[in-house]
Amino acid sequence: MDEQEKSRREDEDLVARAQTGDAVAFDALVMKHSPRLYALVYHMTANHDDTDDLLQDVWAKVYRSIGGFRGQSQFYTWLHSVAANTTVNFVKKRTRRRTLNLDDLDSGILQDKEFIELQAASTPVRDADLGELQKKINEAIQQLTPDHRLVVTMFDIQGMPHADIAKTLRISEGTVRSRLFYAHQQLRTQLAEFAPTNHSTAP
Amino acid sequence: MQKQLDEKQLQALLRLKRHENPPPGYFDGLLDRVHRRQREEMLSRPAWQIAIDRIRAFFAPLQMSWRQAGALAALLVVGVFAIRVAIPDRIAVPAQFAQVVDGGSLQNLAPNITLQPGSTKPLTAQQNRYVQRDPDAPVRFIIDAQPVSYETTQIRF
Numbered sequence: 001m002d003e004q005e006k007s008r009r010e011d012e013d014l015v016a017r018a019q020t021g022d023a024v025a026f027d028a029l030v031m032k033h034s035p036r037l038y039a040l041v042y043h044m045t046a047n048h049d050d051t052d053d054l055l056q057d058v059w060a061k062v063y064r065s066i067g068g069f070r071g072q073s074q075f076y077t078w079l080h081s082v083a084a085n086t087t088v089n090f091v092k093k094r095t096r097r098r099t100l101n102l103d104d105l106d107s108g109i110l111q112d113k114e115f116i117e118l119q120a121a122s123t124p125v126r127d128a129d130l131g132e133l134q135k136k137i138n139e140a141i142q143q144l145t146p147d148h149r150l151v152v153t154m155f156d157i158q159g160m161p162h163a164d165i166a167k168t169l170r171i172s173e174g175t176v177r178s179r180l181f182y183a184h185q186q187l188r189t190q191l192a193e194f195a196p197t198n199h200s201t202a203p
Numbered sequence: 204m205q206k207q208l209d210e211k212q213l214q215a216l217l218r219l220k221r222h223e224n225p226p227p228g229y230f231d232g233l234l235d236r237v238h239r240r241q242r243e244e245m246l247s248r249p250a251w252q253i254a255i256d257r258i259r260a261f262f263a264p265l266q267m268s269w270r271q272a273g274a275l276a277a278l279l280v281v282g283v284f285a286i287r288v289a290i291p292d293r294i295a296v297p298a299q300f301a302q303v304v305d306g307g308s309l310q311n312l313a314p315n316i317t318l319q320p321g322s323t324k325p326l327t328a329q330q331n332r333y334v335q336r337d338p339d340a341p342v343r344f345i346i347d348a349q350p351v352s353y354e355t356t357q358i359r360f
Binding site for chain 2: 027030031034035038039042043048051052055056059060063064067068102103104105106108109112114115117118121122125133134137138141152156157184187188189191192194195196
């Protein structure tokens, strides 16, 4: 049994227990899924405090409605769907406050293979301060519409397959690909300053 | 002309965001905050919403569709209404009974019946033994078939 299947069965068991009023099982679900849920909400808001509030909103909604969850989709998909809708609604309403309140980058970035390759290929990335790079990337993502930002977060940052994103957002895979295409076009323009220079891309 | 990032480079740049993490220990306190939020919600919700949730939770294991649940609810309402109609609040008392209650004589109920006092036969000696009580025997009380306790308690059956 692979890890994904094991996790799915564990979720089914915990959900069934939570539906009968087992608070410990619900707490286990909170602890198991919160890190990934946090990442989804945080990359959408680029604000730690908003993310904390939204995460509690999401769990409050899940707590209220877990009794009605019939298991027609995986709990993970349903949970992400609740989080995505809650966050998109919040971001759409939040028109004025766009202050970035970013989490710190962990030291693992310095050992990240892709980052090392990117630094080798691109002088601007190599020259940029890590904090500055983080701020620029976040600002570029915040320029996207909430729907486009959501697919970028799920696909590019969290590594979800197109099919899972389509199921979670209840849209077709074609729509996911189309949103990603337009979002990437916009991001390429926003982040053009980090494009590799001619001399640094030489084989 | 300025070069642009290709697809691979753009994705590599975006994936750097995976290294943005909440402060250490953030998830340790999350459960407490979620619990506090649940309690706040419970306190602020009106009683009718809690009642609806309770009813929904009660019927949830039955796996009923909305249509079935609606039919069951309608049946319950009809049943309660039928019981209400079948058992009126006050039992109608016929006029002549009402006279007795109001202080009229028993004779009003059946004017053609002659009451003959002393027309019953006296008990035989054999029968009399059952009703006569031995004056030396302890007093007996006949209590209806109902659980009785002499201990003081708040519970009533």
